[in-house]
Amino acid sequence: MVGQYDENVLPDMLPVYYTRLFPQNLFCRWLSCGNSPQPLSNRELSFTLADDVYLRYLSINNQKEFFTLLQKKCPHKLDIGAVYNTKPSVGRHDAVVLARELVFDIDLTDYDEVRTCCQEAKVCDKCWKFMVVACEIINAALKDDFGFQSILWVFSGRRGIHCWISDYEARTLDSPGRAAVADYLCLIMGGENQSKKVHLGSDNLHSSIRRALIVIDKYFDDIVQDQEFLSTSDRLKSFLKMIPDEALRKQVQENLERMPTSSIDRWKCFVNNYNQFCKENLHGMRKMKYLIEEIKIQYCYPRLDVNVTKGFNHLLKSPFSIHPKTGKVSVVFKPDNAKDIKLDEIPTIYTLLDDSSSDNVQHQTNMRTAVKNFQELVFSLEKAEAVRRKTEANTSLEF
Known part of the structure; x- marks a missing residue:
């Protein structure tokens, strides 16, 4: 079980894990497609060894070399x-970056100003719902708005999720192109001293925002109940700062402070107050046309680390790497199944290798599912790459 995991035994377990359970073949095939048309040896790998010894600019020519390198170095983390x-x-001093998967890093620590169940490195099933919402919103945008297909979702191993887009068009995007995609997906703006961080204006909402709100609405009541955004005086104070109209803010404050502390009841009361206020103040409602939607987005919309997406040189943890602090495997999951993930059911290196563990059977099953998810993505990517190369060859022959 997770509670029995001991970081000190990691050096003994990792060689066995890399030999028996790490999907080396699929990993190299995935990287090979992501390298195309460059050779696999042009891809940078990075190992973090025991005592935080950090090795960058490693490379491999094939799976056999990769296996040898894993056994020789036994990395505690693979990037x-x-x-x-x-x-x-x-x-490395003269090397020029030619390609890189388009990546997104979503970390629950970036939700610390709104999540109340946990803070910093701690994570539970309640705050995992933020990741579910993020995954569904980002995945839909990548597919529907950009047409990407080869999208890999990975649990980070501790407190977040990573997304890798391997489509050729994504891999070869320049920095401005990556920044444009990241900026398109960002709706929450401003530093920690800014109370209201979402401004949708008064025009009709973009279809992508409406689609995101449909996802948020599926989970919003549950998240409000889990996080109790409005249950204490401090939380209520933060909430009230998001209401730009002083008259409405004062009215809402008076009404909510008279109520019991249930956040869901207080939220419903606020919605009723807002709707009534808008009916009575038609001229003044324009600046608050989407206030309810803005607040929902500020509480629940994905918070992206845009610097990870914009840059080429940022390293990102490999799928199926072990998180050295938790022992958890960075498992691959399908976005449709994010809502079904239970954090205590994510495989750890300890439970996978200890047949006597009470979680062994469950974690072995979940590990096989994660490898199958990875396999499906790799097969699909290989087919797409084969079609692309054939199309390119035919186009060049025509000229």
Whole structure:
């Protein structure tokens, strides 16, 4: 079980894990498609060893070399970098980045101003719902608005999720293109000193925002009940700061402070107050046309680390890497199944390798599911790459 995990035994367990359970073949095939048309050896890998020894600019030519390197170095953490015009271990000072999956990093610590069940590195099933909402919103936008298909979702191992887009068009995006995608997906703006961080204006909402709100509405009541956004005086004070109209803010404050502390009841009361206020103040409601939607977005919309997406040089943890602090596997999951994930059912290196663990059977099953999810993505990516190369070849022949 997770409580029995001991970081000190990691060096003994990792060689066994990498040999028996890490999907080396699929991993190398995934990287090979992500490298195309460059050789696999042009991809940067990074290992974090015991005592935080950090090795960058590693490279491999094939799966056999990868297996040898894993056994020799036994990394506590495995990160993936960009594809260069040369082997990074040889010419890293002059190397030029040619490609990189379009990646997103969503971390629950960025929700600390709104989540109340946990803070910092702590995570529970209640705040995991923020990740469910993020996954569903981002996945739909990537598919519907950008047409991407090869989208890999991975649990980070501790407190968040990673998304890797391997479509050729995504891999070859330049920095401005990556920044444009990231900015398109960002709705929450402003630092910690800014109370209201979402401003949708008064025009008709963009279809992507309406779609995101449909996702939020599926989970909003549950999240409000779990997080109790309005249950204490401090939380209520933060909430009231998001109401720009002084008259409405004062009215809502008076009404909510007279109520019991149930956040869901207080929220419903606020909605009723807002609707009534808008009916009575038609001229003044324009600046608050989407206030309810803005507050929902500020509480629940994905909070992206845009610097990870914009840059080429940022390393990101590999799928099926072990998180050294938790022992959990960075499992691959399907976005439709994010809502069914239970954190205590995510495999750990301990439970996978200890047949006597009470969680062994469950975690073994979940590990196989994660590998199958990865396999399906790799097969799909290989087919897409084959079609792309054939199309490119036919196009070049026509000229």
